[in-house]
């Protein structure tokens with residue numbers, strides 16, 4: 145029994161040692177070149193993760209907002225040539241304002257924390273959220 149305990153503990157220690165090694169081995173974050181709406185403190189990996197969230201919330205691919213480069217050439221994710229990118233920046237600011245200025249002032253009754261507004265609150269998998277008028281006409 146005691147033996148087993150030692151074995152488990154030493155396996156955990158080894159696992160932690162391995163994990164911290166592999167984190168050290170991770171390449172450094174690439175530099176961000178053109179960030180205007182996200183906080184300046186965000187790392188490349190955090191921005192990249194947020195991009196996957198956008199993709200799912202709007203049901204689009206990266207080039208819906210990012211300029212399409214010719215096949216075989218590298219992507220230019222810092223470019224502002226695609227006008228949808230500036231719309232998305234306005235959406236980032238709007239969503240942040242809604243949470244910071246309005247949601248944060250609401251006293252919440254039924255849950256412990258206030259539900260934050262995200263892109264998906266409105267978009268729900270569509271680039272243009274369903275318009276209430278259109279929805280009403282369908283019924």
Ligand code: HEC
Pocket residue numbers: 175176177178179180181182183191192195196198199202204205206207208209210221222228229230232233
């Ligand atoms: C809904 C629009 C939208 C989609 C879809 C999107 N992006 Fe972005 N992306 C943006 C905006 C807006 C910025 C700039 C944010 C800012 O200015 O703070 C950005 C910035 C970036 C940057 C930082 C570039 C730099 O150096 O400044 C990377 C990298 C990036 N996107 C990758 C991706 C990838 C990969 C995908 C697909 C998985 C993707 N994006 C999908 C809107 C989008």
Ligand code: HEC
Pocket residue numbers: 198202209228231232235236239261262263264265266267271272273
């Ligand atoms: C409060 C609701 C709401 C939230 C939250 C919201 N959007 Fe939007 N978004 C809209 C509406 C409504 C439109 C359509 C505007 C129009 O008529 O062109 C839109 C349009 C867009 C478009 C342009 C689509 C097109 O094809 O022209 C992009 C890109 C976009 N939103 C990205 C985002 C991203 C990214 C987030 C999260 C950071 C976000 N939105 C959060 C309501 C919202």
